[in-house]
Amino acid sequence: MLRMSTLFLRTLRDDPADAEVASHRLLVRAGYIRRAAPGGFSWLPLGWIVFQNLERVVREEMDAAGFQEVHFPALLPKEPYELTGRWTEYGDNLFRLKDRRGADFLLAPTHEEMFTLLVKDLYGSYKDLPVSLYQIQTKYRDEARPRAGLLRGREFVMKDSYSFDIDDAGLQDSYDAHRAAYISLFERLELPYVIVSAMSGAMGGSASEEFLAPMDVGEDTFVRCTSCDFAANVEAVATSAPDAIPFDELPAAVVHDTPDTPTIATLVDCVNAADELRHPSRDWTAADTLKNVVVNVRQPDGSVEPLAIGLPGDREVDMKRLEAQLSPGVPEPFAEADFAKHPTLVKGYIGPGVLGTDNSSEIRYLVDPRIVDGTAWITGADTTGNHVINLTAGRDFTADGTIEAAEVRAGDACPNCGADVEIARGIELAHIFQLGRKYAEALELTVQNENGRPVTPTMGSYGVGVSRALAAIAEHSHDDIGLCWPREIAPADIHIVMAGKEGGPQRPAAEQLAATLEEAGLRILFDDRVKVSPGVRFKDAELIGVPTIAVVGRGVADEENPTIEVKDRRTGDRVDIPLADAVDHLIALCQP
Template structure:
């Protein structure tokens, strides 16, 4: 490729609306342009990188026996209703109607479609195992698109699915994918941590995420260096010191708390209580076919709720915080005066059924303080299990740095930001049972197919590589996914000797199998060097004044080392450098 004919609209300054490093550099390097919030156009340089990432993914998926499909992005409502996810996906799903009034959606993922194919075509254990995959555009109605390619509404994903006759087969497929993902991310130059994760709306018994540590990440990861425990914050647990409660009264006692609206207010109010002796009461609404249903989430006053943990506890049902008017209609009080005592009776009197989910840290607690469901009043002396009709106990709280590791005795947890680049799930029979996908065992018994689901975000791999590999001058691409292997920079294209030497190098490098970009622009040398550093090509061959002595310069972008080499030896030397850089 010749730069003079290639479309690389570089920018000198960081765009004002770019927040994270990868977003800034993708824009400045002329790789992407925004069409709308969370919707990007990929320009030629970016698409070359993405094609190399996708080639690595294909090689590794084919290596474990994967077969590539391409399924429709436009899905009918009926197939998502079969799995129960038409409602469960909530507002994150793009929905539309065709001219005949039929409901459709843009696929966020393809469990339903792949399961339908398996249901219609697989009959016997003899046809299993199967691994099917695709690399395709997905859609998510992201409420707050931001951070460039890290939170978008349209994206490219590799999604694969395993089909087995039993759980042992699923375990093998899951491990095959785990190993393949490690090879993929290693080859793409990423440093990552594999963590336990929530399965969310996907469902299933187990899942793991592949996370890249970066301040640009939007997930929080919990790690114990002592034993290697690692989990997403939405899944992480920890050890906390037990609290001994003094005996309380035989029944809760109401007392006035004028102006008290928060946990903090009550800690300083005369006759109040410290945060760890309060019950935090949060009202949420669960998605349901017949409309939102209310629930109370109860936690210790000094703990914070993780909404994904709440959703997981409810079987993956989407939840949202209740609006102030919904809260008052339900319990007759404002948010600062709520509690679980008699909450079900109050709600029932108002024509609503109420579910109560309590965090495990409240189990066995007594002599606690909580809202009285009456503005400006609280209750003291609450015994959680005696006085509150809890429907479900679950781990709901957010883990904090410094808390004890749940796996080893002496370890403490560190919490840091990370970016998800891959996620693997053991789905089990969630989709095959709901959609009727069965096969016959060797004994002739009909059983549901046991499934796994496995995803990689292509753009996220690209963005993560930039977050990990950059400097003040621009991107430093890992060699395996760089848009070009080498750039030949002719410092003065009007000089016949330089131009001819550049053309010679360009031809020889292409003949040797290198991806080459020839900078043949009529620009100052400084501009060309800055652009080369910005777009991050691993090697630069500079043809300058020393060509009079038959010499050119090889510059390594990562190390910033420059060395002189004879023009006739440049290709061989570049081969040596690339061989030395291979892991």
């Protein structure tokens, strides 16, 4: 039994000034966590109970699915991460340190290498597979910008699983098993989620989905169809390309003077204002223009190459989408000095005429998938103050390929069914993907097949942010006055509030109720504090968020028909229950 008279807890009346999102604000105010370091939090007794409850639920679901738990050091030597390339590829987000002899170590951001080496260490036969292992551990990432409390720390707890299979069919089965386990987990945690297609990012790999909790505080943007069940992270949305248009009827491309038109807006105004440039039947819009953006792409080995991207002028480059496409390369701005090195690029008037590896700029040129053969564009003529009209793809220019870098907008066509898509934000709860053989090959994990030949297993990777999920639950399940935990992870089943004069019948009644319920197996948080006004007890109970609040107060003073008040934290509904029935009533409430 947790007695508030002795519980290590101090609730705060005011919101902490540095907390913006509800979960952070309330977890600090209610005495669950304290900030201890940039991006790091200490867990207080109430918080640690909730955390461990959550961890237990995760563990139960994993074990039920037949996955086995292991545990690794967080402090790891560099060598395995060098073999897979991640010592460098992971970049600044990796915490690196040296031991007293100067040897390089890291604090693990994830443990793919260690799982792979562990299987290599012990298993050698196809008969040993499949196997799925998991860990629940603290991970370290030197985030450029930790924020929103537990939602994005530099130190956080992750449950990650890895599957090892002999072939693609087995991998698919393992993937499906994890997907099912995660659905079961999030249902049990009463967390809303959407499963979206995703990019595998820095981990490498192919088939990939994310579980997002659809909430505005989330950092991920995803797209979903208003008609069918398509949903994807915005990074993974494939633009549906229109059919190619025959060239036969299309007018020839003509270069025109368009003075002082370095931007799309000025260009559109200019071509609509000049009679000889006007569209025969309507006004030109930004969507008729072809915008060419040049960036530098830096690879992990430090090499830098320029890349030109062509996209309809009414769309911006979405940096997240672009980065996902270029990974592990990262885009950097194309600076004035870079323009100086490429005199064929005329800032504000760059056109496909000079772009492409076969043209004068020798810069790789990738275009938006909408720019199919036969589409005609107003675009830069590569000399200051000039644009070309009706420059037609496939006839007048050819790109080196396509790239998904243009922003996705609400109302765009669903790649699946063509209906409008909508855009929403979500918290990334989990990410599952098929890693393939990248790690197994790099670390030389092989097993023998039926013929005694070595074969490389294929792997899957499945992560759940445990500390983040706790914050997401708080984010999903709270109101203006405090938290409302799902019973399974709540710090207690019943919060007993004693309200009445010391010396009255309330204390003995509350003490006995608490003891009886505890004996019956319920978890009790008992506000037995003296010299604390009733208002404070009620406010604290609502802030702390135990799902059921039992008030032992004036009702028990009625000698004829003593009652207690039972309040549902989430709905606010209160009912008076005869004291004699209270135990049975409360026990019944806590049955699943």
